Amino acid sequence: MNEQLKKQKKPSKIGEARSPYKSYTEYLDEDSQKVPSLLLEEHFEYLGSDDLSMERYTSEEFFRKEAECMWTRVWQFACRVEDIPNVGDSLVYDILDWSFVLVRSSKDKISAYYNSCLHRGRKLRTHRTSTPDIKCPFHGYCWNLDGTLKHTPADWDFPHVKEEEWKLPEVRVEIWEGFVFINMNDKAPSLENYLDPLPEHHKRWNLGDCKKVIHVSRVVPGNWKTTMEAFMESFHASEIHPQIRPFTTDENARYDIYGDHMNRNIALTGKPSPHSEEVTEQEILDTIFYGSGRVENEDKVLVPEGEEARKVAARVMRENLTAVNGHDFSDKSDAEMLDALVYNVFPNFSPWGGFPNNLIYRFRPNGTRVDSSIMEVIFLERNNKNPQSEQKYEPLPIKYLKEDQSWADAEELGGLGLIFDQDMSNIPEVESGMRTSKKGKVTLANYQESRLRHFHQTIDKYIAKGPLKP
Secondary structure, three states, X not given: OOHHHEOOOOOOOOOOOOOOEOOHHHHHOOOOOOOOHHHHOOOOOOOOOOOEEOHHHHOHHHHHHHHHHHOOOOOEEEEEHHHOOXXXXXXXXXXXXXXXXXXXXXXXXXXXXEOOOOOOOOOOOOOOEEOOOEEOOOOOOEEOOOOOEEEOOOHHHOOOOOHHHOOOOEOEEEEEOOEEXXXXXXXXXXXXXXXXXXXXXXXXXXXXXXXXXXXXXXXXXXXXXXXXXXXXXXXXXXXXXXXXXXXXXXXXXXXXXXXXXXXXXXXXXXXXXXXXXXXXXXXXXXXXXOOOOOOOOOOOOOOOOOOOHHHHHHHHHHHHHHHHHOOOOOOOOHHHHHOEEEEEEOOOEEEEOOOOOEEEEXXXXXOOOOOOEEEEEEEEEEOOOOHHHOOOOOOOOOEEEOOOOOHHHOHHHOOHHHHHHHHHHHHHHHHHHHHHOOOOEEOOOOOOOHHHHHHHHHHHHHHOOOOOOO
């Protein structure tokens, strides 16, 4: 253990305690570049210490309340604009029993419709496609891309169908930084207000100037919250991911909470965990690059005498990214080049901050099963400024992994596949343990698991509103 990182701290009031080790914010004082204020700012709120009932994860009744009261009211990330770039392109987004068709209805507009034919209810779409209209495969009822009725088969037999009344029911659509969101609640606040302050935080990283280059989906044998919460704190890293101890902080990571819908976990890369064995600066750099798959280069990068691995790693990342996409990263902070800046938007959207290929998580229930979920991993790559490297972007197909497959089977994830598989090995045992627990309650840390508590308190606020009225 790195005792040299430990320092004495005065006893705090309940909810104010922090790790006795050097904090993330203190490390930022040593950055080689100017750190943006949005990273320097700590924004924590003590949310209590009460236990949570395990029925929140295992109960069919609680799952139903989430469906009726929460999922019907929240903004949900459905796709990226580059998924459906041309007029007529469409894809399907499913959540619980609901299904929606998202379609590029005109050059500058994306529309979303309930995925159900107004004739016999058959799903209009089951997969990504590109057509000039929306035609039901059952009997041939057909709609224009703007949702207006285009064709009634055997119209002599449907005198009671009025064209002006048979527009496909829409769901609200709004876009932020290339992410297309839907909301079933017509009275919900705007997406911009819902996301606040995420747009202000992410303005610097400009994810709208990116394209999707990796999208992997996997079914996970656990409640959607159990799966998502495995990625909401760094506390577990020392036990579940021991191989990253030499270069990643865990117990001394930072947690910030904003309003009802946003929180973040920031973990530093380039310094050892407080629970790591003693390591040299060269050993730290080796594990950052060659142990994590961040750099593919036969020429080993060395840490010059008297320098720190973190600063060297950030410098190499700046140089490599500039060479790849032509953007200038020379004044970007070490934190923005290396650290895990993990934002969460309620209920299930996690866009990382920073400048290298941005990682995005999305978590959903698997259909209507309380004990099964879908986890998706997406990477965005910054658009290339080198004119000679420009190529037409082709929409990226999703790589679907089955429940019995490992994340490592998705070779495009590189070293992250192992990390995710370590998390997956834990989730079924958490689920099983909760179902056999005599205690029947979850006890959360006041600080390191504050994002989980924040998340559950927001769920409760939606459930308290009751089911959304049609």
